[in-house]
Amino acid sequence: MATVDPRQISDLFDTIAPRYDQLNDLLSLGLHRLWKRQALLWLRPSPGQRLLDLCCGTGDLALLLASRVRPGGLVLGLDAAAAPLAIAQRRAERQPWLPLQWQQGDALATGLADGWADGAVMAYGLRNLADPAAGLAELRRLLRAGARAVVLDFNRPDSASAPATFQRFYLRRLVVPAARAVGLPDQYAWLEESLARFPTGPVQEELACAAGFAAARHRPLAGGLMGLLELQA
Numbered sequence: 001m002a003t004v005d006p007r008q009i010s011d012l013f014d015t016i017a018p019r020y021d022q023l024n025d026l027l028s029l030g031l032h033r034l035w036k037r038q039a040l041l042w043l044r045p046s047p048g049q050r051l052l053d054l055c056c057g058t059g060d061l062a063l064l065l066a067s068r069v070r071p072g073g074l075v076l077g078l079d080a081a082a083a084p085l086a087i088a089q090r091r092a093e094r095q096p097w098l099p100l101q102w103q104q105g106d107a108l109a110t111g112l113a114d115g116w117a118d119g120a121v122m123a124y125g126l127r128n129l130a131d132p133a134a135g136l137a138e139l140r141r142l143l144r145a146g147a148r149a150v151v152l153d154f155n156r157p158d159s160a161s162a163p164a165t166f167q168r169f170y171l172r173r174l175v176v177p178a179a180r181a182v183g184l185p186d187q188y189a190w191l192e193e194s195l196a197r198f199p200t201g202p203v204q205e206e207l208a209c210a211a212g213f214a215a216a217r218h219r220p221l222a223g224g225l226m227g228l229l230e231l232q233a
């Protein structure tokens with residue numbers, strides 16, 4: 001996939017949706033749950049807030065956030081692909097007291113009003129967008145002044161560094177073989193491909209400032225394998 005075709009991306013996530021949560025747990029040894037909780041430390045969700053989970057997938061973060069904004073708040077989970085959203089909705093139905101809404105749509109053009117959100121998260125989504133800079137601009141547009149947002153994704157360490165060597169080993173020797181075992185090798189090969197075109201942490205900070213964020217700080221997580229972009233509108 002040379003350039004990113006949004007239709008192909010959403011087909012890809014429709015295909016992997018039934019295995020997505022299982023593979024996430026297996027391939028991160030469950031650590032993705034910890035990284036997602038770490039992302040929320042910056043966001044500091046609180047009761048009454050209206051929050052967004054962009055590229056929500058099967059809803060991990062939206063569900064976590066929804067338990068923090070009660071009473072009086074709301075979390076909207078948005079994703080372009082129907083299959084992960086359907087899983088998110090089924091998970092939410094098991095906790096009907098959580099204030100959750102779901103929307104199928106494009107994170108680059110959500111259709112929501114300016115300043116709609118008191119905060120937002122995007123986990124493993126920005127890397128999949130056709131234009132990450134435009135994704136950050138849409139994220140900024142959706143936040144009220146002063147609101148916080150956090151983007152969690154794979155990090156792009158210097159290619160000669162130890163974290164980069166480990167990351168290549170992890171993606172080629174663990175992720176793709178595991179995905180092959182469940183019939184999804186091509187879909188998971190996209191991970192390394194998308195990472196190669198993903199802006200580095202310092203460039204993400206620059207793009208966020210250019211998109212109008214007042215503050216942007218990228219920090220490596222998990223020994224440099226992952227990265228957190230902490231943003232303030």
Ligand SMILES: C[S@@+](CC[C@H](N)C(=O)[O-])C[C@H]1O[C@@H](n2cnc3c(N)ncnc32)[C@H](O)[C@@H]1O
Nearest residue numbers: 013055056057079080081084106107123124128
């Ligand atoms: C790797 S998954 C991450 C899911 C979830 N945030 C998580 O951390 O488990 C990426 C998600 O981004 C969604 N996505 C990709 N491009 C999108 C776009 N342009 N607009 C909205 N969602 C998109 C995919 O459908 C997929 O569910």
